Each structure stands twice: as C-alpha cells, then as structure tokens.
Amino acid sequence: MKSFKGILFIIIIMCSSAFLWYFAKPIAPIHVLNKLSHMIAGLAITGFFLVFLLSTRIKIIERWFHGLEHVYVYHKYLAILSLVFAILHGQLQKMVPNWDKVQKTPFTELAKNFGEIAQYGFIALILIALFAKFLKYEHWRIIHRLLLIPYAFGLYHVYFSSRYDLLQPTPLGIFTASTATIGFMSALYMLTMYQDMRFKHTGKITGIRKIAPSAVELQLTLDNKLPYRHGQFIFLKIFQEGLEEAPHPFSITAGDGQKIVVTIKALGDFTKKVNTMIQLNTPIAIEGPYGYLNFEAGQQQQLWIAGGVGITPFLSYLTSAPSTQNIELFYSYRGQDDTIHTEFLQDYAKNNEHFKVNLIDTTQMDRLCFADYSVPAHTSIFMCGPEKMVKRYAKQFKSHNRDVDLNYEAFKFR
Template sequence: MKTYKGLLFIFITMIGSALLWYCATPIETISELNRISHIVGGLAITGFFLVFLLSTRSKILEQWFCGLEHVYKYHKYLAILSLGLVILHSQLQGMLPQRENGLETSFRELAKQLGTLAQYGFIVLIAIALLAKFLKYEQWRFIHRLLLIPYALGLYHAYFSSKYNLFQATPLAIFTAITATIGTMSALYMLSMYQDMQFKHTGKVTGIQKKGGNAVEIQFTLDQKLSYRAGQYIFIKIFQTGFEKAPHPFSISGGDGQKIFVTIKSLGDFTKEVNTKLQVGTQVAIEGPYGHLNFDKGHQKQIWIAGGIGITPFLSYLQAHPTDREIELFYTFHGPHNAIYKDFLQNYAENNTHFKVNFIDTTTMDRLTFKQYTVPVNTSIFLCGPEKMVKHFIKHFKSNYSAIDINYEAFKFK
C-alpha cells in the first residue's frame, strides 16, 4: 500500500516553508543563528498546520496516504517533529546575544511570553496524548482539541515577535497566512462541526446476536442506503444513555447497505459496554466508509491473514461474493470462544473449491508463522488484525519476497 502522494505532500509543504523563510528578507539585519532560529520556528508552525489538517479525516488525504491509519500515523509523527522544532527554536533564541532582541514593544514582549506558554502547552498536551493507552478514547480526543490553544498562541508569537514582516503581501506572508488559516479552520472544524456535518447516515439498532464469548454482531437499519466496498470500515456514534458520545471505528462484516452488520469484540471500556448494554432500537449515526482493502484489485491468487476480530472485513467480502479467486485464509485466534464465524467459514470452504481456510488456535497450537511456507508468484496478501501481528507479517513478507503485493488494515487512531 503506497503512501507516496501523502509523503510528497508533506515533503513539498515543509521544504517550501523552509525555502520561503530562508529566502525572505528580514526587517533588520540579523545574525545567521537568528535566521536559522526563524526557519526552525516557521517549520514548527507549518508542521502543526499539517497536524491539524491530517486530523480532518479528509477523503482526499485518505486516498493520498492509502488509508486513514496511515494518515494518523503521520499525524502523530508530525506532532512529535513539530514539538521538537518548537523546543529547538526556543533554545536557539536563548543563544542569541541581547543586542539582537532590539527595542521591546508591548506587542513583542507579550508575543515572546505567549511563545513560551505555547511551547509548554505543546509539551504537556503532546506528552499526554502519547500516553494514549492509559486514556479513555473521549479523554484522548479532548486533549487533542486543546492543542488549538498553544497553536493560536504560537501564531501570535510568530506574527508579533518575528524579525520578518508577516503582514506584508510577500510570498512568506501569504504562505503563512494560508497555512495558519487552514490549520485553525481544520482544528475548529474537528472541534465544533465535524460530528454535525459528516455523520449523515442515521438509523437504529435492529438486531443483536452473540458471537462467541465476548463478541456481538449488531445489525443497523439505516434511513438512507450506505454505499460501501467489502473490507471497509465506518465510524459509529451511539445515542444511548451511558455511552460516550465519541465515534468509534468498526469494520463492516456484511449487509446490503440499507442493513449493515458490524461485529464488535470486547477489547476496552466502550466495546464492553456495547457487548453488554446496547439495546435494540437505539439510534445511531454513521460516517464513512473508509479503508483501502480492495480484494477485487488483488491477484487471482490471494492469501488472507486474520487475527481475532480482524476476520470481519474478510467476512464482508465472502458474504457478498461466491468467489472464483484462489484464496487461502489463515485465521488465528486465542481459544475456541474467540473463533467467531468458524461454522460459516467451514461451510464456505466445503461449498467453494477455490477457498481454503486454516484455523490456528494459539491456546493449543503454535503461533502462526510462514517460515516454512512459500508464497506463489503473482499472489496478493491481505492482512487485518492487531497492529503488532500485522507489522510482524509485513516485515516477514517484505524481507523474503521482492515486490510483493501486501494490503493491510490495522486500526490505531490513538
């Protein structure tokens, strides 16, 4: 899954920012160290513009990065990079001789103080966000929203303490104004408009069926048909008392668009509540679909690897297509109670000579490995499951096969 367009967009934006700051003319003579400090500070502001832009779940950006999980990966990397640039900018400014500070106006003094405050704000909020596994999803989202505050302070600092005039119609000023505006609007959009504007598909829960010991299949009947491709996922908001308001992503495991199914396993606080407390008749809102698993674009020969609840995108395809492709599925799970849809997969294999399924129960069998397995030429590999598992197999296949076609989905939006 190539992300070249997305990476090229980031590269051009950051390099363009550096060149504009480097080529711009300051309002007074400054040292080379001060010029470097301004370039670093400008890159930090540009980096945070990209951070906010990538958080909008834009369909165009999703296509450029070949999946929303890649968008969020680079969103995280850019936040860390930008924070490092903010700290470096502050250190470089502290190394400047006093004479370079010039006459301190009230605006300039306030801008310096707000710049320091912005730095500390970024450090605290990003550090907390990186400890995502210790936070509930709603808490994590709230921390992200607060990043707009140090970003606004940083912009004030850039405009009123810079040795470059950002209020004139120069290429640097125009670029800064455009990125600052888009960055701020992106943050405000996610803060106040996203959930009202994007969750256009509404409906209700019309069926709940237990699948194994800790998973349920939920049927949603929508007011308007949802167009999706097998293998994609959606964000769901549940309007039931006691449930958090934040949307959560789940793979579509089947349906015709008017009625859709998702299968949810108890893995955290929210999914446990869904499994135990969700009621038929509850209103829901849906946004999406997302995802770039496209089985039809793969080779005639395909290897599918599913870990636990990662079986759901494959089910979506099998239930909609009596496949004529040569498919071998490796389904790994921990204990018989976690082998959801096992009967369906066995029956499908018995009635379709093109499909073969291998069940790997890690409580009684060795973990799945392909060390003794040779992947035939012109074979597409599709993976879905825990991030650690997906990364392990991607590394294995890429190190053992050249130019292999690998497609995967591994949700991690924290």
C-alpha cells in the same frame, strides 16, 4: 501499501516552508543563528498545520496516504517532529547574541510569553496523547482537540515576535497566512463542526446477536443507503444512555447498504459496555466508509491473514457472493472466546474449492510466522488485525520480496 502522494505532499509543504524562510528578507539585518531559529520555528508551525489538516479525515487525503491508518501514522510523527522543532527554536533563540537588546513592545513581550505557553502546552498534550493506551477514548479525543489552544498561542508568537513582517503580501507572508488559516480552521472544524457535518447517515439498531462471550453483532438499518465496498469500515455513534457518543471505528461484516452489520468485540471500556448494555431501536449515526482492502482488485491468487476481530472485513466479502478467486486464509485468535464465525469459515471452505482456511488458536499452537513463507508469484496479500501483528507479518513478507502486493489495515487509531 502506497503512500507516495501523501509523503510527497508533506515533503513539498515542509520544503516550501524552509525555502521561503531561508530566502525571506528580515525587517533589519539579523544574526545567522537568529535566521536559523526563525526557519526552525517556521517548520514547527508548518508541521502543526499539517497535523491538524491530516486529522480532518478528508477523503482525498485518505486516498493520498492509501488508508486512514497510514494518515494517523504520519499525523503522529509530524506532531512529534513539530514539537522537536518548537523546542529547538526556543533553545536556539536563547543563543542568539544580543537578543534581549532588541527593542521591545507590549506585543513582543506578550508574544514571547505566548511562545513559552505554546511550547509547554504542546509538550504536555503530545506526551499525554503518546500514552493513549492509558486513556479512555473520549479523553484521548478531548486532549487532541485541546492542541488548538497552544497552536493559537504559537501563531501569535510567530506573528508578533518575528523579525520578519509576516503581515505583508510577500511569498512568506502569504504562505504563513494560508497554512495558519487552514490549520486553525481544520482544528476548529474537528472541535465544533465535524460531529454535525460528517455523520449524515442515520438509523437505528434493528438486530442484536451474541456470537461469542465477548462479541456481539449489530444490524443497523439506515434511513439512506450507504454505498460501500467489502472490506471497508465506518465510524459509528450510538445514542444510548450510559454509552459515550464519541464515534468509534468498526468494520462492516455484512449488509446491502440499507442494512449493514458490524461486529463489536469487548476490547475496551466502550465496547464492553456495548456488549452488555446495547438495546434494540437505539438511534445511531455513521460516517464513512473508509478503507482500502479491495479484494475484487486483487490478483486471482490471494493470501488472507486475520487476527481476532480482524476477520470481519473478510467475512463481508465472503458473505456477499461465492468467491471465484483462489484464497487461502490464516485466521489467528487467542482461545475460543476470541474467535468469530469459525463454523461459517469451515463450511465455506467445504463448499467452495477455491477457498482454504487455516485456524490458529495461539493458546494451543505456536504463533503464525511467515519468515520462511514463499509467496507464490502474482499473489495479493490482505491482512487485518492488531497493529503489532500486521507490522510483524508485513516485515516478514517484505524481507523476501520488496515488490510483494501487500494490503493491510491495523487496529490502531490513537
């Protein structure tokens, strides 16, 4: 997966911040330790600007990182890195000689207090977010939105406790004002406007089909056609009493754009309720599509690997038209309750000489391992499933061939 543009974007922004702080002229001469502390504070506030920008799901950013799940990876580690910078800044500032003797004003005293509030706020919220598996999805989203509060306190601290005049139109002043404004507006957009502005495709549920004890297929009929590519996913909001309205990501299993099908497996509180409570004619709204599993752009020889409900993007492609590419699918699942459409896959393999399927029930068989698997030349590999599974197989494939054509999406958006 290629994320070079996205990585380069992060490097350029962070290096620009360090460069501008290093060469900026302070209001009055300051100790070298104070200069270093200011530069690290600048990196912290710039890092949080990137954190908020990456959370907006802007299409061009998704393209730069080659997939939304990769955006979230850098979003997470940038938040941790920025927090480390903020803590380091606080510790360094205490070591600056005669720092307490600097002339104080009501603004600087308030800024100092706001800096401490911002630091503790970031620590608390980021630590809670890192333990997202213990939270309901809606609570996790609220905690992410609350990061705007310590960010606002942090910006006040940077502007009014700095030994640099950031209100002047210097290169550092312009850079700080630009990133602060974009970062703050990005966070405010996700907090107040995202839900209304981005979910433009509306419709209702016109079909419900139970396909497994813990999985249901929903047919969504949209008011306007949704252009999408097989293998992509959407964020879906369901407006039914008893179900949270927060958007959740689901792969498109089938459809023509006017009608689309999603498969929802009972994996958490929300999906369990959908599986038991969902009703016909329930209003819905969609945002997307997202995803970079492009089977049509792959090589003639393809290797597919799916885990559990990760089979859905592959089903979208197979149900669209008979495949002329040579495909071998490994479908791993844990027991019959975890499997989806195995009969369809077996029938498809019988009727299409270009397609081969391997069903792996891990309750009866050993887990898949590709450590010794030899990938034929000119083969594209596509994977979809739980994050741990996808990362494990990606590592195994790359250990044999660094240039392998590897395309994947993992189930983790927290």
